Amino acid sequence: MSCAFLSVNIAQPNPLTSNRHSTNAIKLFSPSFLGSTRKLRPHSLSKSLPSPSKSLRSSVFAVSDVVKELKSNLLITKEEGLELYEDMILGRAFEDMCAQMYYRGKMFGFVHLYNGQEAVSTGFIKLLRKDDCVVSTYRDHVHALSKGVPARAVMSELFGKTTGCCRGQGGSMHMFDKEHNVLGGFAFIGEGIPVATGAAFTSLYKRYVLKEADSDAVTLAFFGDGTCNNGQFYECLNMAALWKLPIVFVVENNLWAIGMSHLRATSDPEIWKKGPAFGMSGVHVDGMDVLKVREVAKEAILRARRGEGPTLVECETYRFRGHSLADPDELRDPDEKAHYANRDPITALKKYMIENKLVNESELKAIEKKIDEVVEDAVEFADESPLPPRSQLLENVFADPKGFGIAPDGTYRCEDPKFTQGTAHV
């Protein structure tokens, strides 16, 4: 079928005539899109900035019932549009501020920024309820923000202050929030997918064992193209499809895993195809267009909520910055970057809304201004927050601190008031 390295004229992949429940139409890709790192996927190159109606039909492969039922041509209302715009601007402004703060020495370590991928986060997470769960990777700031974690909490966490969402103990790669059901933030890729599967399992368990009939919380697992070569991904696809767990696997395929091009690492780069192999729907969507993502997301989430099982959604997207702030980003072709920069999701949405007379410029400017203030406030708050004191060192190691054991004098170590400072021998 497909060759790994040589760009030869390969036979086109056969359409997947699956008689299972995945009814998605399969697009035939043009040949030789598997090639060297400098080759781009032809279908993306040939497209110009998509106009709303045309793009709907050509790139969204889910047979979207929602789309068919729409009376008007427009996919969103004004309120929804403003909400989406605000969320994407927040993500962008926040990440830009992160970069600034990093270079000023306010945060350290590995910081992975989400610039360019906002459409995926906004498109999916804005459809969720509060009790739905989101599991992410190390590129998780914007997922947390979209889910509703206050910008202040995220910025403080990045600064390592005690007012951060994880009390400064997690950092950039471990954003957790119980109230908004953000289950992390994982540093190793693929590590979060089983956790997401577990959260979906709980939802199923609550419905069928604990008999909570209204338990239909959906879990979204976000991860990248590199993760799709990892065993945990496949194991969880199997289990989720097997038990029809209410989960959506969202692949943010930005074509690069640090410096490894997706095409160089994967025998079959079409990730959405791996869904039907496990008996679940596999969908490919243009991840630079928030409206398309949203449509696909609606269907996937509804499917999960109805108990019909998981979906694998591959979002073709791109990160404008390097893998992390420490990445010199020398391998990527400037043409490729320019191409995707032209498809900036924020600009696209703005254009859509203005062309369709949903909003006017001043409203959008007002949003941008508001977000600027929010981010500034977040930085101020984080700056002024205190650093964690010594007594916080061992505080959350155990949920039940009796786990530290019994000291030679017979008392539990946790009964010693100074113990959390880490001065006692363990």
Add this chain to the structure above:
Amino acid sequence: MATIIEGIGATTSSLNSDRFQLPSRRSFSERKGRFFSVRSEGKVIGGSRGGNVSPLVTNAVATKGDSSTASTSAKPGHEVLLFEALREGLDEEMMRDPTVCVMGEDVGHYGGSYKVTKGLAEKYGDLRVLDTPIAENSFTGMGIGAAMTGLRPVIEGMNMGFLLLAFNQISNNCGMLHYTSGGQFKIPVVIRGPGGVGRQLGAEHSQRLESYFQSIPGIQMVACSTPYNAKGLIKAAIRSENPVIFFEHVLLYNLKERIPDEEYVLSLEEAEMVRPGEHVTILTYSRMRYHVMQAAKTLVNKGYDPEVIDIRSLKPFDLYRIGNSVRKTHRVLIVEECMRTGGIGASLTAAITENFHDYLDAPIVCLSSQDVPTPYAGTLEEWTVVQPAQIVTAVEQLCASCHVDCIDYSKDYTWPNQNKKLLEVSSCNTDTVLFSTLLPNMDSFLSMQTDFSHESLVDCVFTLDMNLSECEPKADFKQNKLADFGTVAKLGTVNSKPSFNLNNENSSIAHACALDMSL
């Protein structure tokens, strides 16, 4: 009904002069090769301290295959095999709390490869006793995700060795997630499975993972060894808010014991006193407990009195009960099935040395399995694991050796009896009242014994009456070491200030010894 066995703490509360108790069964003439221990404690140890006090089995000498007759209940309970005890524990917890679920390979319809979960799937359904595909890393992660969102899964590894595949999830998520989330999510999972060396199962099925997991911060590890503690510990583990790794042993599943009918939960952090004793503390866990008890029978016949403690809690160590025992016996032998390098014994040795170094009279001896992948051949396999004969030899060696705490004077002075060793010198104690009451009592005791000759003396302790006005806390030896061995002879008085390396004292002793050894 509940008997609390806690070393010496239960019997002595404070040291005063009329509290010296001598083991009556030892007469002085029999002392050769034995230890004469005066039971005294320099420290005040209160009655029963240390968290939960739980009923303990006394003298459970259950060798594999024998039925144990130990029971802590006044009325008879019911006899179970260890895997049935585990199942009972699981069943009771699942009935009590609907969020408790089991997941693992072949736990449901098959009933568990060691029959621990037999019958549970029929009772609770396929979702509560979940048969997973063979994907350890992922279903362990799934259990962790479920725990974060409100369930209490019990994850079974068909063999502990398979959990190596789940190391990513166990280390990163199970152990660390509570901390990296700033305390927002708790992970009340129990990860259980049988491990240890079985009957010619081959290298990969005979692994002991306790050493690999012990560094992971945020988890607790327990090892069960009897049906009684298996049931109690699994219940405690399920009820605990912390992630617990529960080690079972392949060869112990068919142990039979009578356990109470009523519900009981043991403490996860406490060690179990299996057999109280005087001479040496033997620390062990899991299957080695039975090898130790077998060796203990031999040792008792030979006249030794080992104290056997099943540490149960592999992380964290119960340093209270262990410490009490060390303070009493001053000799420690650790018998474990873990590998020599970096095993539980190694950590335990470090912990005991750190905390109780002053109480030790000999280096801690650690008997572990050989650092070798467990061979298939039966004979080779037998030699990788510690056998009772080795334990007996080790105890004998340990009891025979005494560490000379100061300079060995035998070079400079010809002892009439070559077996005599200078054991303990001077004690500068900050508690002057204590010290000054000690000496006269030792002295008066000595004068009561008129029929000893120095040929029967094996070990001697020389104490000096010190001028204690300028005592330095650094030179603080504990009282019980003084009184522990042999007779006490009051030699003389040293009026100088205690020196850091006891050089003054040592030279005074040498001098005194040279002058007068006619005891």
